Amino acid sequence: SDVKIGTICSHSSLQIFNGARREGLRSVGIVLRENKPYYESFPRASPDIFIEVDSYGDLLSEETQEELISENVIMIPHGSFVEYVGSENILERFRVPMFGNRLTLYWEGDRRRQRKWLEDAGVPTPRIYRSPEDIDRPVIVKLHGAKGGKGYFKASSPEEFYEKFSELKERGLVGSLEDVVIEEFIVGVRFYPHFFFSPIEGENIADLEGGRLELLGIDRRLEVIDEIHRGLPDLMEDFMDYTVTGNIPVIVREKYLVDLLRDAVKIISSSRRLFYPGLIGPFCMEMIYNPSRGFITFEVSARIVAGTNLYTDGSPYSYYYYDEPMSMGRRIAREIKEAVKSGSLHKIIY
Numbered sequence: 579s580d581v582k583i584g585t586i587c588s589h590s591s592l593q594i595f596n597g598a599r600r601e602g603l604r605s606v607g608i609v610l611r612e613n614k615p616y617y618e619s620f621p622r623a624s625p626d627i628f629i630e631v632d633s634y635g636d637l638l639s640e641e642t643q644e645e646l647i648s649e650n651v652i653m654i655p656h657g658s659f660v661e662y663v664g665s666e667n668i669l670e671r672f673r674v675p676m677f678g679n680r681l682t683l684y685w686e687g688d689r690r691r692q693r694k695w696l697e698d699a700g701v702p703t704p705r706i707y708r709s710p711e712d713i714d715r716p717v718i719v720k721l722h723g724a725k726g727g728k729g730y731f732k733a734s735s736p737e738e739f740y741e742k743f744s745e746l747k748e749r750g751l752v753g754s755l756e757d758v759v760i761e762e763f764i765v766g767v768r769f770y771p772h773f774f775f776s777p778i779e780g781e782n783i784a785d786l787e788g789g790r791l792e793l794l795g796i797d798r799r800l801e802v803i804d805e806i807h808r809g810l811p812d813l814m815e816d817f818m819d820y821t822v823t824g825n826i827p828v829i830v831r832e833k834y835l836v837d838l839l840r841d842a843v844k845i846i847s848s849s850r851r852l853f854y855p856g857l858i859g860p861f862c863m864e865m866i867y868n869p870s871r872g873f874i875t876f877e878v879s880a881r882i883v884a885g886t887n888l889y890t891d892g893s894p895y896s897y898y899y900y901d902e903p904m905s906m907g908r909r910i911a912r913e914i915k916e917a918v919k920s921g922s923l924h925k926i927i928y
């Protein structure tokens with residue numbers, strides 16, 4: 579029978595379900611029992627079938643997996659899915675067919691592995707300091723696994739680093755130096771471009787050597803720290819809160835599109851070298867434009883990002899590829915539909 583699009587009811591699922599609907603595909607939503615009434619309330623964005631669970635851990639149970647497999651579901655990984663299920667479990671225990679290359683989630687899920695990927699790609703990245711003693715300019719200190727960047731701090735010298743680090747230690751937030759990454763603080767303008775890479779469509783940029791790259795939108799995150807000028811008391815301290823609270827749309831000066839696309843091509847080429855067949859489907863590069871150094875990438879999210887929720891009806895860029903509203907969620911459904919039609923589903927599901 580026909581394939582269905584599945585995902586966890588969270589993060590960007592409304593866009594994914596809406597996209598499936600627009601492409602004429604049926605969808606399955608895995609929902610926490612108490613959330614169901616709310617996810618049901620969107621006539622154009624609720625899934626056709628709900629699977630109710632008590633916790634997302636149930637996704638790994640034999641029963642739920644069997645149900646998903648028998649419904650012919652292709653799972654779409656998004657941020658909450660990766661967080662709740664875990665990239666190791668996705669690789670080792672989750673047997674339901676999934677859109678994209680699972681290895682991508684493994685490579686992006688750990689800061690050190692991800693760093694290797696960015697370096698192999700040859701895109702400019704912030705310098706990483708191995709030792710606090712080497713701090714010779716402003717740095718941003720990130721806690722491992724601190725989703726959303728709470729407790730991050732800035733320092734400009736080894737002394738300042740140790741002072742703040744011991745405070746975090748006293749608060750029980752870190753144990754040893756292993757728990758933090760010391761990264762050069764990049765001054766500049768943030769851009770989070772959303773890309774889609776299709777291995778089954780004809781090449782549109784020669785350097786790609788096959789496949790089609792689309793820039794479907796750009797956002798900027800609204801992080802708690804962005805409101806620091808409003809004097810929020812918690813922000814007046816030494817520690818900073820980069821928790822994402824929302825997203826706003828941005829466009830980039832047109833000539834910079836070339837830089838964004840060129841760097842995205844490098845990320846794809848490198849992904850094929852490191853974890854064949856490489857990145858497939860949606861990804862986002864987290865970049866800061868510095869006037870003297872250009873675009874610097876500090877992170878890659880190799881899946882649909884929440885910033886794409888801005889563009890349910892397409893973005894200024896999506897219209898350069900499609901003459902109809904093309905959200906990222908719809909683009910995923912379109913890819914699956916085309917792959918089914920041409921018998922190339924095996925090229926987009928790993």
Ligand code: ATP
Nearest residue numbers: 704718724725726727761762763764799820876877
């Ligand atoms: P997520 O996984 O949701 O992307 P995270 O916890 O891994 O978040 P980062 O994305 O690394 O955290 O950083 C959070 C925020 O901190 C960024 O969105 C950006 O505003 C800021 N930031 C990160 N790295 C740098 C840097 N090198 N220089 C300046 N600002 C930075």
